[in-house]
Amino acid sequence: MEQRTGTGARRAVTLGDVAERAGVSPATVSRVLSGRYTVPEATRAKVEKAVRALDYVANVHARVLAGASSRTVAVLISDVTSPFYNLIVDGIEQQAAGEGRMCIVCTTQNNPERERAMLALLREQNAEIVVLVGGIDRDDAEYRKRIGRLAASLDAAGARLVLVARPSPGPDVPATVVEYDAVGGALAIVSHLLSMGHRRVLFLGGTPGSTTTSARVEGYRKALAGFGVADDPELVVHGRSTRAFGHKTMGRLVDEGRLDFTAVFACDDLVAAGAMAALRERGIDVPAQISVAGFDDIAQSVDLTPKLTTVHVPLNELGRTAVQRALHRDDDTADEQHVVLGTHVVVRESVRPRFAEGHGGK
Amino acid sequence: MEQRTGTGARRAVTLGDVAERAGVSPATVSRVLSGRYTVPEATRAKVEKAVRALDYVANVHARVLAGASSRTVAVLISDVTSPFYNLIVDGIEQQAAGEGRMCIVCTTQNNPERERAMLALLREQNAEIVVLVGGIDRDDAEYRKRIGRLAASLDAAGARLVLVARPSPGPDVPATVVEYDAVGGALAIVSHLLSMGHRRVLFLGGTPGSTTTSARVEGYRKALAGFGVADDPELVVHGRSTRAFGHKTMGRLVDEGRLDFTAVFACDDLVAAGAMAALRERGIDVPAQISVAGFDDIAQSVDLTPKLTTVHVPLNELGRTAVQRALHRDDDTADEQHVVLGTHVVVRESVRPRFAEGHGGK
DNA sequence: GAAACCTTCGAAAGCGCTTACATTGATAGG
DNA sequence: CCTATCAATGTAAGCGCTTTCGAAGGTTTC
Numbered sequence: 001m002e003q004r005t006g007t008g009a010r011r012a013v014t015l016g017d018v019a020e021r022a023g024v025s026p027a028t029v030s031r032v033l034s035g036r037y038t039v040p041e042a043t044r045a046k047v048e049k050a051v052r053a054l055d056y057v058a059n060v061h062a063r064v065l066a067g068a069s070s071r072t073v074a075v076l077i078s079d080v081t082s083p084f085y086n087l088i089v090d091g092i093e094q095q096a097a098g099e100g101r102m103c104i105v106c107t108t109q110n111n112p113e114r115e116r117a118m119l120a121l122l123r124e125q126n127a128e129i130v131v132l133v134g135g136i137d138r139d140d141a142e143y144r145k146r147i148g149r150l151a152a153s154l155d156a157a158g159a160r161l162v163l164v165a166r167p168s169p170g171p172d173v174p175a176t177v178v179e180y181d182a183v184g185g186a187l188a189i190v191s192h193l194l195s196m197g198h199r200r201v202l203f204l205g206g207t208p209g210s211t212t213t214s215a216r217v218e219g220y221r222k223a224l225a226g227f228g229v230a231d232d233p234e235l236v237v238h239g240r241s242t243r244a245f246g247h248k249t250m251g252r253l254v255d256e257g258r259l260d261f262t263a264v265f266a267c268d269d270l271v272a273a274g275a276m277a278a279l280r281e282r283g284i285d286v287p288a289q290i291s292v293a294g295f296d297d298i299a300q301s302v303d304l305t306p307k308l309t310t311v312h313v314p315l316n317e318l319g320r321t322a323v324q325r326a327l328h329r330d331d332d333t334a335d336e337q338h339v340v341l342g343t344h345v346v347v348r349e350s351v352r353p354r355f356a357e358g359h360g361g362k
Numbered sequence: 363m364e365q366r367t368g369t370g371a372r373r374a375v376t377l378g379d380v381a382e383r384a385g386v387s388p389a390t391v392s393r394v395l396s397g398r399y400t401v402p403e404a405t406r407a408k409v410e411k412a413v414r415a416l417d418y419v420a421n422v423h424a425r426v427l428a429g430a431s432s433r434t435v436a437v438l439i440s441d442v443t444s445p446f447y448n449l450i451v452d453g454i455e456q457q458a459a460g461e462g463r464m465c466i467v468c469t470t471q472n473n474p475e476r477e478r479a480m481l482a483l484l485r486e487q488n489a490e491i492v493v494l495v496g497g498i499d500r501d502d503a504e505y506r507k508r509i510g511r512l513a514a515s516l517d518a519a520g521a522r523l524v525l526v527a528r529p530s531p532g533p534d535v536p537a538t539v540v541e542y543d544a545v546g547g548a549l550a551i552v553s554h555l556l557s558m559g560h561r562r563v564l565f566l567g568g569t570p571g572s573t574t575t576s577a578r579v580e581g582y583r584k585a586l587a588g589f590g591v592a593d594d595p596e597l598v599v600h601g602r603s604t605r606a607f608g609h610k611t612m613g614r615l616v617d618e619g620r621l622d623f624t625a626v627f628a629c630d631d632l633v634a635a636g637a638m639a640a641l642r643e644r645g646i647d648v649p650a651q652i653s654v655a656g657f658d659d660i661a662q663s664v665d666l667t668p669k670l671t672t673v674h675v676p677l678n679e680l681g682r683t684a685v686q687r688a689l690h691r692d693d694d695t696a697d698e699q700h701v702v703l704g705t706h707v708v709v710r711e712s713v714r715p716r717f718a719e720g721h722g723g724k
Numbered sequence: 725g726a727a728a729c730c731t732t733c734g735a736a737a738g739c740g741c742t743t744a745c746a747t748t749g750a751t752a753g754g
Numbered sequence: 755c756c757t758a759t760c761a762a763t764g765t766a767a768g769c770g771c772t773t774t775c776g777a778a779g780g781t782t783t784c
Contacts, residue, residue, distance in 0.1 A: 012518075012519050012770095014769095014770060014771085015770065015771065016770080016771095024733075024734085025733065025734045025735080026734090026770090026771080026772095027733070027734060027735080027736095027772080027773080028732085028733055028734075030771070030772055030773080031733085031772090031773090034772080038731085038732090039732080039733090040731085040732070043732080043733085055515070057482050057485050057486050058486060058770085058771075059427070059486060059488065059769090059770055059771070060423070060483075060486045060487055060488070061422070061423040061424075061426040061427045061432075061488060061769090061770080061771090062423075062427050062739090062769070062770035062771040062772090063770080063771055063772075064423040064739090064771090065421070065423045065424050065427055065738095065739045065740065065741085065769090065770080065771070065772095066738080066739055066770075066771040066772040066773080067738095067739065067771085067772060067773080068771080068772065070423075079452075080442075080448055080451050080452045080455060080467075081448050081449065081452045081661075083445075086442055086443055086448060087443065089442050090441075090442045090443045090469075093442060093468075093469050094471070097469070097471070097476070102466070102468060102483055102487075103466075103467065103468060103469075104464070104465075104466045104467070105442075105465065105466070105467040106455075106464060106465060107452075107455050107459070107465075109456070109459070114459070120419050121464055123419050124419045124420060124421060124422045125422055125464075126421065126422070126423060153417070156374075157374050243661070243665075273662075273665045276665075277664070277665065299443075299605070300635075300662040300665065302639070303605075303635045303638075303639065303662065303665065303666055304665055304667075305666075305667035374740095376739095376740055376741085377740065377741065378740080378741095386763075386764085387763065387764045387765080388740090388741080388742095388764090389742080389743075389763070389764060389765080389766095390762085390763055390764075392741070392742060392743085393742090393743095393763085396742080400761085400762090401762080401763090402761090402762070405762080405763085420740085420741075421739090421740055421741070423739090423740080423741090424739070424740035424741040424742090424769090425740080425741055425742080426741090426769090427739090427740080427741070427742095427768095427769045427770065427771085428740075428741040428742040428743080428768080428769055429741085429742060429743080429768095429769065430741080430742070
């Protein structure tokens with residue numbers, strides 16, 4: 001517990017208090033606590049008893065200042081509310097906890113200004129590793145320079161930059177990168193759509209230019225090319241990756257009579273959910289009239305009606321792997337500092353062959 | 363950026379480096395940075411220039427150790443993945459960010475052992491406020507004692523304990539408590555069910571004994587009493603608050619022929635989602651044959667089929683209010699340290715009058 | 725029984741910062 | 755012109771810890 005001086009001023013129990021109570025020096029207490037020294041059983045017992053009696057907890061700030069590791073993993077995401085980020089963070093936290101690390105999770109709310117401020121804060125925190133999660137809006141030279149600088153500065157401070165679900169900024173940047181195969185996933189699911197006879201496939205959602213979107217569009221185009229289908233720019237409609245966007249935009253498309261597609265590849269499951277809701281409201285049956293496919297395989301996609309056919313992304317594993325690789329980058333067992341995890345199509349109910357039940361698109 | 367000495371040892375830029383470069387003393391740099399002193403414009407400019415030139419960021423640990431505030435909000439939840447917690451954390455982060463605070467989010471993974479360890483870690487962190495989110499498994503004397511001790515110890519260290527969506531441990535405990543009206547919400551929605559003619563209402567899910575469950579059960583019982591309906595213990599089936607539990611248990615109930623209810627009040631929306639899926643798989647129509655109501659109003663409840671009738675809980679506001687009250691507890695404007703936010707029924711499609719379409723329950 | 729060694733543990737420096745106190749030079753008052 | 759006053763800034767202590775260094779005492783070796 002804490003002690004109060006007569007004036008009401010307050011201070012926490014310090015290592016010195018423990019030392020005094022145990023009848024040893026502060027140095028000995030520190031040694032017992034660190035656990036990395038051989039301390040005779042008798043001494044250790046005395047110290048541990050005093051620690052318990054005083055309910056002592058060390059002051060991290062002092063500990064870090066004196067040179068110990070902060071044993072902290074800092075995570076920066078744009079939005080706590082998104083299931084995509086959640087699942088990644090969950091993986092990060094599980095692994096971090098398993099390795100005895102704390103997690104600091106911060107959000108940028110999609111505000112570049114805030115991202116910058118947060119990064120500064122995280123640098124101050126002396127985190128062991130700093131994890132940046134999720135795609136970025138533009139992968140340009142300026143961004144690469146910034147990230148390179150950040151990586152170098154963390155590296156210089158003995159910390160490690162980790163990029164999860166975000167492309168590598170280059171091989172010479174000292175960072176751990178853990179991505180998933182977005183192009184492959186998009187290629188696979190759009191091929192699935194095409195193999196079911198669909199020829200006009202709407203690509204819906206995804207901030208234009210963002211790395212996440214680009215990869216998914218690339219897979220989409222590759223699939224079209226593979227099937228010899230022309231790529232109609234009219235069929236790519238970008239926007240924010242939210243349920244609201246999917247809902248609003250699909251509604252507008254239908255209302256404007258632009259229903260010249262028989263399948264939709266939504267940039268992610270949330271957009272797919274919105275789009276399906278909009279179609280249902282207008283009496284258009286999924287999948288009988290229109291097939292819908294998503295991306296990410298978030299938990300709720302099995303609760304959509306029909307159950308969503310989508311691309312499974314190993315989100316939890318992404319998080320776990322990132323922390324594991326970053327922490328053990330000296331071990332020869334976990335040496336790889338750029339890993340790409342595989343994705344795969346999960347076939348459920350929202351995709352059906354074109355004209356399967358006598359309905360056609362349009 | 364950082365500097366390297368010849369040996370490859372590394373150190374970050376310190377305040378002293380800035381001072382040297384600016385040609386002033388460390389104290390002056392500190393004064394400029396803190397912003398709470400009148401420093402002549404010329405000096406301030408010199409210092410700021412040096413700060414920028416060296417890309418200096420202060421070391422929080424040193425800063426805190428020397429007595430400054432950590433400006434940190436620590437949050438403890440059991441699971442990042444749950445939409446209920448997410449939305450609360452989102453609110454906490456928004457408010458914290460608005461007030462210039464960092465957030466540290468930790469999870470206990472529902473492990474009491476881990477919760478204890480985390481609490482110790484958080485105490486070490488010298489957070490300004492420590493927020494505990496969500497109900498607890500048993501509100502007994504032992505728990506109250508523990509929380510009382512924690513509150514006192516934080517208070518003694520100048521920090522504040524905040525309880526969100528968790529009942530108050532007593533009026534004399536120095537803590538900020540922000541709850542929602544769970545009993546009222548449950549009362550309202552079960553009354554809604556009863557007013558639709560349902561008489562046998564299954565209560566599904568919720569860890570038995572947990573404060574969250576207890577409050578919801580209490581509202582359920584009150585509603586029954588209000589309508590003069592006997593409370594059949596057979597109709598209360600507890601379990602974990604997950605989709606999986608709702609799915610499995612509802613499936614089992616149906617398969618065992620225990621379908622002697624016409625409505626279900628699920629302890630939360632996730633359980634409702636699972637239950638609805640199980641019913642659908644067995645060809646039982648919701649809401650024609652069975653009505654289902656949930657609790658929490660998480661985002662995905664509008665994407666269930668039928669759209670879920672549920673109780674809206676102001677999760678985001680819960681988070682924001684908590685931080686705001688805890689931080690401004692001296693202001694007379696925000697003085698209230700125990701607030702209960704209201705809940706309300708959101709009527710959607712999953713509840714229908716009993717026998718509405720010629721179907722009966724059972 | 726002296727030399728060599730090991731074990732145990734205390735003294736003290738120092739991590740990077742804030743701040744109470746000291747110092748300086750300028751301005752004002754008598 | 756000397757001193758009181760004040761603004762500007764430097765000096766130095768100390769926050770609570772880790773860790774190097776060395777002292778003290780015990781054990782082994784020949």
